[in-house]
Structure formats: C-alpha cells, structure tokens
Amino acid sequence: MTTTKTSNAEMRKALWSTFWRSFAANAPWELTRQEATGYAFSMVPSLRVIYRDDPNGKAKALQRHMQFFNITNVLLPLVLGTSIAMEEENHQNPNFDPELINNVKVSLMGPLSAIGDSMFLTTWRVICMGLAIGLCQQGNILGPILFMASYNIVTIAVRWFGLKIGYEEGTKFIQRVSDSNIIQSISDKAAILGMMVVGAMIPTYVVLNSPIKIGTGKAAISLVKTLDQIVPSMLPLIATLIVLWMVRKKWKVAWILVIIVAFSIIGTWLHILAP
Amino acid sequence: MLVKTLLIGLVSLVGYSEYFLTGASMIFRPIALAPLVGLVLGDVGEAIKVGAAMELAYIGVVEVGISTPQDMVSASVLGTAFALSTGKGISAALTFGLPLSMLVLIVQNVMYIFVAPIYVNKMDEYAKEGKDHQLSMLAFWGGTAVNFIPSVIFIMLAFYFGTGFSKQIINAIPQFVQDGLVVASGLLPAFGFALLIQQMLRKDIVPYMILGFALTAYLKIPIIGIAIFGLVIVMIIYYNEVKMKKKFDSIGGGIDDDDDENF
Known part of the structure; x- marks a missing residue:
C-alpha cells in the first residue's frame, strides 16, 4: 500500500499545489504563531488527497498544522514534504503516533532556519547583489534583472528539490541529516564563503572620505591617502569594526542607525568628513 | 498624478x-x-x-x-x-x-x-471543522488584506x-x-x-574575512572573483574532510557506521 507514493498522479498534482502555495505562505503571517497559518494553508491540497475519505482526520491534521512554526521561506517546502509523507503514513498506519509529525517539524525549525537565513538571506543574496551592483550603478537595466534571476533560479530549485526530497525520503532524510553532521557542515561552509564576500565588500562599498590635510600649503598631504598607503581602505575597515563593536555590545539597532546618521551630518558640518 | x-x-x-x-x-x-x-x-x-x-x-x-x-x-x-x-x-x-x-x-x-488575531482565530475554527477551502481563502486574502x-x-x-x-x-x-x-x-x-x-x-572563520578584505583592498578583485576563490577554499576543505574521515574510519574501525558507505 505504501509503495504507490509518487506514481500516484493525484498525489503528484497535490504536491505541485503545495509547492505553489508555499510561495504565498507568508501572506497570513502573524505574531503569535508566525508561519503556522501559512503552513496549514500550504498543506491543504495534499491533506485533501490524503484524507479524501476521512474528514475527521483532515480536520485533525489541519489543527495540527496550525501550531506555531517558523522557518526561512526557501526551506519551507522541504519541511512540508516531510510532513506530507508523515501524514500519509498516519492515514495508512493506525499505530502511527501523529504527535511525531509536529515533533519533527519543531526539531527541524531551529537548525534549518539557522542555515537558511545565513545561506540564502545573507550569503547568496549578498553574492547576487555583488554581481549585479556594478551594472546598477551605471543605470543598466540588466543589473536588477541579473540580481533577481541569479537569486531566484537557485532558490526556486532549492524549493522544488526540497519538497521532493522531503516527501520521498520523509523521516529517513531527517534521521540521516541529524545522525551525520550535514547541517552543521553546510552551514560552516556557507559561513566561510559569506565571510569572504563580506570582507571583500568592505573596501568596495563602505565609503568614508575626509578632506583633512596634514601640513599646510603645497606640502599638505591628504589624510586618507596617507592612511591608504599603510592599508588600503583603512577608514572603511575601521568604521566597520567600530560598528561591529557596537553590534556586539548589543546596542539597539535603531540607535546605531541614529549614531551613524548623526556622526555623518556633524562630521560634514565640522568639515572632518566629505561626501 | x-x-x-x-x-x-x-x-x-x-x-x-x-x-x-x-x-x-x-x-x-x-x-x-x-x-x-x-x-x-x-x-x-x-x-x-x-x-x-x-x-x-x-x-x-x-x-x-x-x-x-x-x-x-x-x-x-x-x-x-x-x-x-x-x-x-x-x-x-x-x-x-x-x-x-x-x-x-x-x-x-x-x-x-x-487585527491579525481575528482571522487567525477564524482559521482555527475552520481547521476544527475541516473546512479547508474557507481556511485557504481566509489565509491568502485575509492575510494579504x-x-x-x-x-x-x-x-x-x-x-x-x-x-x-x-x-x-x-x-x-x-x-x-x-x-x-x-x-x-x-x-x-x-x-x-x-x-x-x-x-x-566565529573565531575560526575570521581569517576568511581578512582574506576577502585583503584580496579586494590590495588586488582589486571583483566580488565574483572573490566568490570563486571562496568556492575553491570550501571545496578544498570539503575534500580534506572526506579524506580525513576515511583515514579515521580505517584506523578506528571498531565503530560501525553503515550510513557512511552511501557517500
């Protein structure tokens, strides 16, 4: 009975619907239960097929997926896939404990969000931006297109294969992932790549200029040029490190913003800084 | 206008x-x-x-x-x-x-x-009654609105x-x-x-940030180049890990870890 999984045309169609719905999953995002509403919304097409002959089971499943959940949206289909596989199991096997479905979701939420946020929202987004920003600065329309295309080709593929892997491998996949250190390993490597790219972007995109000159008359040397001869882009590096220190001291984000803007305006007024 | x-x-x-x-x-x-x-x-x-x-x-x-x-x-x-x-x-x-x-x-x-708690509560009711269509409509349109x-x-x-x-x-x-x-x-x-x-x-990845900074500051390498260098480093680390693991497994073969045969 359990072997007719993907060959089932109806289930395939339902998986497609769930795939499409996952793009809209953050529409009903809400503070207390966050992505839960979107999770239930995305599960509907698959639950309809699984519990076709069991309205009571369907209602229970819907309530199950209305429980608190939150994950990087790109990795949502992966978790949906495992839930669908487990709901199928739950429907066919009376000895199956439905609590397991939400337990698996909760156990995946933390680690997957951590790598999802750092891989996609941070690393991959910043890399795509780095690729496109040069064209954008020239006012070339290919820039924004390049950004959107490169970011989304990868994430849409991840969404599709995530759903497929989650559904086909089900809990087996979870088992394998949590046994080996795959998640940690991927996350480490994404962090390495991300840190290199961020490090590289500091001299390119942080701009801090000063009109201050050392000495007078013709012998005057620009402060910035002098510093750059020691380490190129020294001022941007120092600025980034100072802000990093504030962030690490857990200063409020809004305050740091205010400090940066105030520092820039006052510095310009005092002729220490210049655009 | x-x-x-x-x-x-x-x-x-x-x-x-x-x-x-x-x-x-x-x-x-x-x-x-x-x-x-x-x-x-x-x-x-x-x-x-x-x-x-x-x-x-x-x-x-x-x-x-x-x-x-x-x-x-x-x-x-x-x-x-x-x-x-x-x-x-x-x-x-x-x-x-x-x-x-x-x-x-x-x-x-x-x-x-x-306002959001209102439609979420309604969604709860629909879930309890198994009304999947109403639940979907409310989630998408209610949430968006x-x-x-x-x-x-x-x-x-x-x-x-x-x-x-x-x-x-x-x-x-x-x-x-x-x-x-x-x-x-x-x-x-x-x-x-x-x-x-x-x-x-984390302390152990700080060197990579310095590397990225130095490559651009001194050599003016564009971001795509940095990404390629980064990818090469990640690949080297990965293959070294695989090699180390094989060595480790062949020495301490006492632990049976069947899953590793799949890789």
Whole structure:
C-alpha cells in the first residue's frame, strides 16, 4: 500500500499545489504563531488527497498544522514534504503516533532556519547583489534583472528539490541529516564563503572620505591617502569594526542607525568628513 | 498624478508580494523595486542608480526570525520616488525613506497586534471543522488584506501628498545636512556588514574575512572573483574532510557506521 507514493498522479498534482502555495505562505503571517497559518494553508491540497475519505482526520491534521512554526521561506517546502509523507503514513498506519509529525517539524525549525537565513538571506543574496551592483550603478537595466534571476533560479530549485526530497525520503532524510553532521557542515561552509564576500565588500562599498590635510600649503598631504598607503581602505575597515563593536555590545539597532546618521551630518558640518 | 499614485500603489503591492505571493524572492529590495518606480515616473536609468545606492545603504536589513528591522517596500518605493522628484538622489531617498518606512512599520505592527488575531482565530475554527477551502481563502486574502493593504494605502497617500512638497522640504534642509546624508549613505553599508558579520561570527572563520578584505583592498578583485576563490577554499576543505574521515574510519574501525558507505 505504501509503495504507490509518487506514481500516484493525484498525489503528484497535490504536491505541485503545495509547492505553489508555499510561495504565498507568508501572506497570513502573524505574531503569535508566525508561519503556522501559512503552513496549514500550504498543506491543504495534499491533506485533501490524503484524507479524501476521512474528514475527521483532515480536520485533525489541519489543527495540527496550525501550531506555531517558523522557518526561512526557501526551506519551507522541504519541511512540508516531510510532513506530507508523515501524514500519509498516519492515514495508512493506525499505530502511527501523529504527535511525531509536529515533533519533527519543531526539531527541524531551529537548525534549518539557522542555515537558511545565513545561506540564502545573507550569503547568496549578498553574492547576487555583488554581481549585479556594478551594472546598477551605471543605470543598466540588466543589473536588477541579473540580481533577481541569479537569486531566484537557485532558490526556486532549492524549493522544488526540497519538497521532493522531503516527501520521498520523509523521516529517513531527517534521521540521516541529524545522525551525520550535514547541517552543521553546510552551514560552516556557507559561513566561510559569506565571510569572504563580506570582507571583500568592505573596501568596495563602505565609503568614508575626509578632506583633512596634514601640513599646510603645497606640502599638505591628504589624510586618507596617507592612511591608504599603510592599508588600503583603512577608514572603511575601521568604521566597520567600530560598528561591529557596537553590534556586539548589543546596542539597539535603531540607535546605531541614529549614531551613524548623526556622526555623518556633524562630521560634514565640522568639515572632518566629505561626501 | 492620480494614475501615477495608483501605479505606485501597484508597485508597492508587487513589493509586498515578497511575502504573499513570490516567496521571499527579494522583489522587495530597493535594487529590484527602484526600476519599477522609475518606470512609473519616467526615468528608469536614474531610478536604477538610486536603487543601487539604497541597496548598499540597506544591505544589512535582513529579516531574521521574527525581527523586522525596517519596512523595505516603503523605504524603496518612497525613497526612489522622492529621489527622482527632488533630483537629489540618495540623500533624498534616505531623508524621506527612513522616517516614512518607520511609520509604515508602526502601521503594520498595529495590524499584526490588533487585527491579525481575528482571522487567525477564524482559521482555527475552520481547521476544527475541516473546512479547508474557507481556511485557504481566509489565509491568502485575509492575510494579504490585513498585513499589506494598509501599508500600500499609506505609501500611496505619502506619494500623493508628498511629491508636491518634497522639493520645498528638501530645499529647507541645510546643505551640510544633505551632504551629511550622502556621507551616511557611504557609511551605512558598514552597519550592514557589521550585522552580517555578527550573524556568522566565529573565531575560526575570521581569517576568511581578512582574506576577502585583503584580496579586494590590495588586488582589486571583483566580488565574483572573490566568490570563486571562496568556492575553491570550501571545496578544498570539503575534500580534506572526506579524506580525513576515511583515514579515521580505517584506523578506528571498531565503530560501525553503515550510513557512511552511501557517500
């Protein structure tokens, strides 16, 4: 009975619907239960097929997926896939404990969000931006297109294969992932790549200029040029490190913003800084 | 003006589709929204440049978990619109975009706190009764209407009433403040990078940041090159790990770990 999984045309169609719905999953995002509403919304097409002959089971499943959940949206289909596989199991096997479905979701939420946020929202987004920003600065329309295309080709593929892997491998996949250190390993490597790219972007995109000159008359040397001869882009590096220190001291984000803007305006007024 | 306002509303809706339709596609970033605003206002080229400057200034604004540091859609749309209408570029984009987007955030939070629970409770009821169709409709349309339509309306109002005054407002601001804002737009990426670094920071990966910095600062290697170097390093580390693991397994063969045969 359990072997007719993907060959089932109806289930395939339902998986497609769930795939499409996952793009809209953050529409009903809400503070207390966050992505839960979107999770239930995305599960509907698959639950309809699984519990076709069991309205009571369907209602229970819907309530199950209305429980608190939150994950990087790109990795949502992966978790949906495992839930669908487990709901199928739950429907066919009376000895199956439905609590397991939400337990698996909760156990995946933390680690997957951590790598999802750092891989996609941070690393991959910043890399795509780095690729496109040069064209954008020239006012070339290919820039924004390049950004959107490169970011989304990868994430849409991840969404599709995530759903497929989650559904086909089900809990087996979870088992394998949590046994080996795959998640940690991927996350480490994404962090390495991300840190290199961020490090590289500091001299390119942080701009801090000063009109201050050392000495007078013709012998005057620009402060910035002098510093750059020691380490190129020294001022941007120092600025980034100072802000990093504030962030690490857990200063409020809004305050740091205010400090940066105030520092820039006052510095310009005092002729220490210049655009 | 009315048509333009409606079109600006449409662009904002496209921006919010980040959440309700396009699944975190990054359409809400200034780099992607600015050209659309430019299309409405008739200067795509300049809009793309403003978008690029804003993208860098807001690079650290990432929605991690539940924290929403800023509403990117209103910051991008209104920032670009007023940058174009005043002709002042990035300094106008920040002057108007920063405070207005904070107001939008308040509008959103009010809706989240006071109105969203209503449809969520209703969804609970539908779930209990197994009414999957009603639940879906309410999730999509209810969620979109409550969470995003008020912000779209706010943006349209700000655009409609602001465009005429934007020039007077910006002209009333002293020159050194405007220049200071341009300086700030150069410094804000430092804030973004600091947030990103903080997120990923562990002592053992600091060398990679220094490497990235040194490669660009001294050798002027573009970002794509850095990404390729980074990929090579990651591959080397990966293959070394695999090799080490094989060695380790062949020495300490006492532990049976069948899963590893699959790799």
